[in-house]
């Protein structure tokens with residue numbers, strides 16, 4: 001997919017592994033400048049080797065003060081991908097304060113903080129921008145043992161709309177992508193039982209899970225001017241699951 005303007009600067013939050021890492025690689029291949037933000041430095045070092053010229057920032061995005069220090073003076077950014085998330089399995093009746101606080105800080109509060117920093121920069125520079133957050137199908141349907149994680153993703157839906165409404169007058173678009181299951185380290189935590197994985201796959205009308213490339217393509221589409229009239233919305237990357 002083409003981004004229709006070279007020389008754009010992108011920031012990817014949660015860039016060390018999985019979908020975030022592949023998004024950095026795709027944006028780099030398309031000629032965008034990339035600031036890759038993640039928590040494990042070895043991931044960022046190996047990513048820099050694969051994508052020469054990218055900038056890396058190593059910070060725990062669940063820590064407000066550390067994030068402010070690390071990203072408060074980040075330069076101009078045209079494209080933002082809020083991809084960071086953590087997932088700890090707990091059924092609703094066993095959900096704890098500690099898991100609630102940490103998961104909301106990492107998955108949701110970081111979206112607010114990083115988006116504020118980037119959007120304020122866009123407004124200051126007077127440039128248009130596009131923000132894409134990686135949400136999930138669990139914003140729409142329940143999945144066993146993911147009570148707190150699902151709440152963060154459900155809240156991202158209304159946050160995406162609020163941001164789209166408030167930032168639209170500054171020509172900043174805000175959208176989400178909502179994948180179901182994508183083979184990464186995170187999904188391995190959920191699909192430990194091969195039989196459950198098989199049955200779940202069968203429930204998808206297309207009889208497959210999405211691949212990382214499918215999610216990255218949807219992110220690139222929403223970042224690009226090809227989706228110019230779209231804001232406050234989202235793309236389901238779910239192999240038809242919600243239709244079933």
Ligand code: NDP
Nearest residue numbers: 014016017018019039040060061085136181182184186187
């Ligand atoms: P991974 O766990 O593979 O990668 C997540 C990345 O985010 C890692 O590099 C991780 O670093 C980083 N990260 C996590 N916590 C922090 C933090 N506090 N500060 C900075 N960086 C952090 O996840 P996926 O690629 O699978 O998921 C990416 C997004 O897609 C998430 O938002 C997830 O909720 C969503 N999603 C994934 C699905 C799937 O099936 N995989 C399905 C639906 C949605 P480190 O490893 O060092 O912690």
